[in-house]
Amino acid sequence: MKSRFGSRIALFVLTNLAVVAMLAVVGRLLGVDNFLARQGSGLNLTTLLIMSAVMGFGGSIISLLMSKPMAKWSTGAHVIDSPRTEAEQWLVETVRRLARDAGIATPEVAIYDSPDMNAFATGARRNNALVAVSTGLLHGMRRDEVEAVLGHEVAHVANGDMVTLTLLQGVLNTFVIFLSRVVGFIVDRFLNRSEDGEESSGMGPGYFLTSLVLQIVFGIGASIIVAWFSRRREFRADHGGATLVDPGAMARALDRLRRQQGEPSALPANMQAFGISGGGMMALFASHPPLEQRIQRLVDGTWRN
Template identity: 85%
Template sequence: MKQSFVSRIALFIVTNLAVVAMLAIVGRLLGVDSMLARQGGGLNLTALLIMSAVMGFGGSIISLLLSKTMAKWSTGAKVIDTPRTESELWLVETVRRLARDAGIGMPEVAVYDSPDMNAFATGARRDSALVAVSTGLLHGMRRDEVEAVLGHEVAHVANGDMVTLTLLQGVLNTFVIFISRVVGFVVDKFLNRSEDGEESSGTGPAYFITSLVMQLVLGIGASLIVAWFSRRREFRADDGGASLVDAGAMARALDRLRRQHDSDALLPANMKAFGIRGGGVAALFSTHPPLEQRIQRLVDGSWRGGARLGVSHAS
């Protein structure tokens, strides 16, 4: 599959925003927003905050629970139930060993057809995750390098990155919804003030349009925070991969990805933040740090201060 350079947002975030938007529309149609306006013309901020939290965390939690299913669907990844080749057997056994060393349950192991060298991990629980690799990675890297990439993905699971991302996205969603509706309420009352000074309910057409625009603008700002967190978690996953396997192999694997930067066949855009590699011209929205920076940390040994996994064995 070819990646669209326009889309930089991971499947988790896309699904999350879609659910939040759907909940907002349903709430509008059911008159929930109007119910938040008190008879005195004010706004029930407590009720609004509760509603915002339900909608905000609801979108994040639903997208987290759907993450494995959507990942398999979007990439066409096939789970290896029974290894049919020596390569598949090696892949499953390597993930099993790395998962044991990282202290997590055995993830599902899958392969998806793509010439790009990439991999990703996702799932709602540390003991029931999914680790998938591309055919391009299996064929284009040495086994010690593939093992390092698998260590990186297992580290994502062991660090609980998906759950942490869910909580972060839920908090951001809550404030985006809350602030956008407060601003919409104020704008609507200001624009619809009658000549005799009587104020509107604050939930008219101006409220709907303003809150929608503000939700879009604030949502972009929230995406910047999510991308910043994603870049930090990539460093932690590199540290974990280096601890579980070998820093040199991890650095060599990243260098192969760096040299493949001009490839046209990349991980689908909606799974990009879950993968091993990143990139993109919009650095602030990038879910991954520059590969050169990641490699340098591994080469000069500065990654050791950031390793967080309690590894019982490293091969």
């Protein structure tokens, strides 16, 4: 199980890819690709770029609008409309206070049943967001540590991370769709050139196969960029959370998670609420910076930089 912020990013990216793929299939069925080719003269790059932008930003925007209901559904989180216990009352009041201090409207507050110590925030707008925590987090941490976790999540909302991610993903989608089709067109024309030198329309089987493969390859590259962006935003959320609450409490919460595994250098896969494990090439796809680095920044005060 990935971190909840990491899972939120992964869920957004996967939903985005599914939507873009669906739009591509619909476009092909409607003959959009063939419309892009000028018979005998080549590919209409202007029209292709516009189509790519519509599909690219359409996929990311739809994914953003689906982010909150998808997060609720995937975790089974229930929103606290009327607190029934003292713990729920404290949770709602704490999120309300942190949201006020951060200058945003109070997000919906939810709890989901899980032994993992996790929390997440999501939503299409800063003033219409959701902050959810697991039962494992509420039972496994001291309240000042839970408050630090909540400050981190509220900072994600206040920083507009999901909206910024949507814009970034839309731009990346646009270039993935555009470049894969341009290269596919060139490859198809080269493969189907006749003996007398006459070129094909560029929209044959080679175009569709090449553009499909390259959309996957370029999409992987785009995922690396999204992961890099996510790591940068984690540092910024640490800064926001430490400003709202207490950097010491946040550092203790991170260290508590690290000590759960019994090894100071890594976290188990199901305890990655604030960090990720793994190295080498997999580090390129990490949604979080190394846990030790984040703790060190909180301890030595460099989170302010």
